[in-house]
Amino acid sequence: MTVKDYFAKQDYKFYITASATVVLAGVGLYYLMTPKTPKSPKTPKTSKTSKHKPTNRSKKSRPTGTSETSSTAGRDRTVKNREEEAEIEEFEKYNTEQINALPIERRKSASLLLKGRGNNAFGHRNYDTAIRLYTQALVFNEDPIFYNNRAACYYNKNEFDKVIEDCNNALQMDPYYVKALNRRAMAYEQTSCYEESLHDYTAACIIDEFKNESTATSIDRLLKKVAKIKAQEIIKNRIKRLPSTKFISSYLDSFRKETVKDEKDEKGEKDEKDEKDEKSGNDEHEEDKENNENKEINEINENNEINENNEINENNENKINDEIEDSDKKTGNDFFKLAEKLVKQQRYQEAMKAYEDAINFDCKNLAKALNMRGTFTYLMGDSQNALIDFQKALELKPDYVQIYVKRATIYMEQGNKDDAWEEFEEAIKINPTDPDIYYHRGQVYFLDNDFDKAVKEYQRRIELDSDFIFAYIQLSIAQYKNNSITEGMKTFQQGLQKFPKSAEMYNYYGEMLADQKRFDEAMEQFDKAADLQQENFALPFVNKAMLCFHVKGDPAQAEELCRRALEIEPESDIANTIMSEILLARGNLELALRYLEKYQEVARTEAELQGILEYAEAARSHITFKERYPQLADRLGPIAR
Known part of the structure; x- marks a missing residue:
């Protein structure tokens, strides 16, 4: 599996386009350089009359091309074969002392006779006899071919450990010895040593200069098998975690901000702190309190930065709770307010913990807290527990439209399309003018390649709320994919006029231009996006890197741009993967593998993880080859490219 194939599944359209030229050129070269198999000569048809025509040849006449001399030669060969048979039988009886007493050349010739007889036995599937003969041949003369032939016998007897030996x-x-590599690879696969098998197949393919299509097919099969096993093991054992900060922010921003009201305040009951603020009537005091709250939150992790994987250690979480207790913040409402502030600061791991505490302490905004905890749980890849939180939220607030939309997304991911559509319809019954419904239903249609319906949903979203940037972007792309290229470009122009300071608008417009091979114009848009981004949007740099790499042929500049992207967003999946591809092309396999391993830590689903692991295992096999065959390391350049 190539990087192109992986991103094809992720629908990174621009990347697929950038790679296509290289791939197609390779295919054309293969067919141009591969000689055609010559056609077998046609056998002349014999007419019915000639078929039964009697021959005029006398009994003494001989077929064309034969002679008395050839007959004599045949008899001589027969005599010679008999002599050889007798000699071989004698050699079979030789002990080590007798063999060692023979001259080297005599021992070699004897071993070849024994090997020939072993081949004959193998051809007749007399594997035990063949093993005995190959074994005796090895005593006369140790030769790798004899070992490999005996291994073939053991393979047919399912004695795979002996094959490997x-x-x-x-x-x-x-x-x-390519045949021995292939045979050992087969034995390793039979004994479930899949990584070792993959390494042997890879070595055989490279040494044989890719002449054996069967070996290449075996590599593809083993890559998928190894990646699947590892992906299942990783998913099973790893602690569930949130994706990157950028990923979470993008998802949360796809919903309009909720106006938070006390859900249990039906009788006019007010929060304790709100009462204090009302009684004081002091605006300045209220502002000071707000500043103090922010200061308290910031001090929680003053000397404990969240690491690049968005993890937070247990001590950090305890510190949050201690800080709350020290400030007499012991109610569920206090935890809820803290969670809301942490979300604004994009400190999502801490926010999730605070929402959980708010739920445990029975906060007034319990439905919102359940919604947010369910959302974070879903983003961690735990759809089942997310659905439990969403159901509880609906029991408290049956008209909670956002919950229906989120459940629809989960059902679609699970393949339950009917349930997904029902959720959307239920949301529309509750509030037919909620823009979020149409945007997310458009996303579902888009992923289902139903671009006609996706376009209508995005248009409806814009009619209800024209200030959402991504509705314009998605509408443009849906129109473009639906072959309405002019309309798609026009929508982008409208979006650029409405949002002239949006880095996202310029970036995705650049991708559309690149798809049309208008590379210079695309680079201009990526440059504008890079200038406008505020250290939180890495994609323009990734796209510039891909243009430099695939179009301009400048891998050094591409690598530098990828590094800039990773400074902005260290957990960016596409930046890590493109960086690994560039490094592979430049022959830096070890560093490329590090980037792939870094990304596999944050892959959300098993399918996503398996895709990146296939690529990582291919890199790991090439590294193993370089270690075993350093003198052939120069052959890895074309492979990486």
Whole structure:
């Protein structure tokens, strides 16, 4: 699996376009350089009359091309074969002492006779006899071919450990012995040593200069198998975690901000702190309190930065709780307010913990707290527990439209399309003018490749609320994918006029231009997006890197741009993966693998993780090859590209 294939699944349209030229050129080259198989000569048809025509040849006449001399030669060969058979039978009886007493050349010729007879036995599937003969041949003369032939016998007898042992001996004598590599790879696969099998197939393919299509097919099969096993193991054992800060922010921003009201305040009951503020009537005091609250939150992690994987250690979480207790903030409402502030500061791991405490302490805004905890749980890849929180939220607030929309998204991901559409319809019954419904239903249609309906949903979203940037972006892309290229470009122009300071608008417009091979214009848009982004949007730099790499042929500049993107967003999946591809092309396999391993830590789903692991395992196999065959390391350049 290539990086292009991986991103094809992620629908990174620009990247696919940028890579297509290279891939197609490679295919064309293959067919141009591969000689055609010559056609077999046609056998002349024999007419019915000639078929039964009697021959005029006498009994003494001989077929064309034969002679008395050839007959004699045949008899001589028969005699010679009999002599060889007798000699081989004698050699089979030789002990080690007798063999060692023979001259080297005599021992070699004897071993070849024994090997020939072993081949004959193998051809007749007499594997035990063949093993005995190959074994005796090895006593006469240790040869890697004899080990490999005996390994073939053991393979047919399902004695795979002996296959591996014989292939090890053969490869110790001849490390470039492709047949032995392939046979050991087959045995490793049969014994579930899939990584070792993959490494052997990779080595055989490179050494053989990709002449064996079967070996290449085996590599693809093993890559998928190894990646699937590892992905399942990682998903099973790893602690669930939130994705990158940028990912979470983008998801939360796709919903309009809620106006928070006390859900349990039906009788006019007020929060304790609100009462104090009302009694004081002092605006200045209220402002000071707000500043103090912010200061308290900031002091929580003064010397404990959240690491690049968005994890927060247990001590940090305890410090949050201690700080709340020290300030007499012991109610669920206090935890809820803290959670809301942490979300604004994009401190999402801490916010999730605060929402959980708000729920445990029965805060007044319990439905909102459940919604947010469910949202974070979903983003961690735990859809089942997310649905439980969403159901509880609906029991408290049956008209909570956002919950229906989020459940619809989960159902669609699970393949329950009917349930998803029902959720959207229920949301529309509650509030037909809620813009979020139409945007997210448009996203579902978009991912289902139903671009006609997606366009209508995005248009409805803009009619209800024209201030949402991504509605314009998604509408433009949906129109473009629906072959309404002019309309898509026009929508982008409208978006750029309405949001002239939006880095996102310029970036995605650049992607559309790049898809049309208008590379210079695309680069201009990426430059504008890079200038406008406020250290929180890495994609323009990634897109510039891909243009430099695939179009301008400047991998050094591409690498530098990727590094800039990763400074902005260290957990960016696409930046890490593109960086690994660039490094592979430049021959830096070890560093490329580090970037791939870094991304696999934050992959959300098993399918996503398996895709990146296939790429990582391919890189790891190439590294293993370089270690085993350093003198052939120069052959890895074309592979990486």
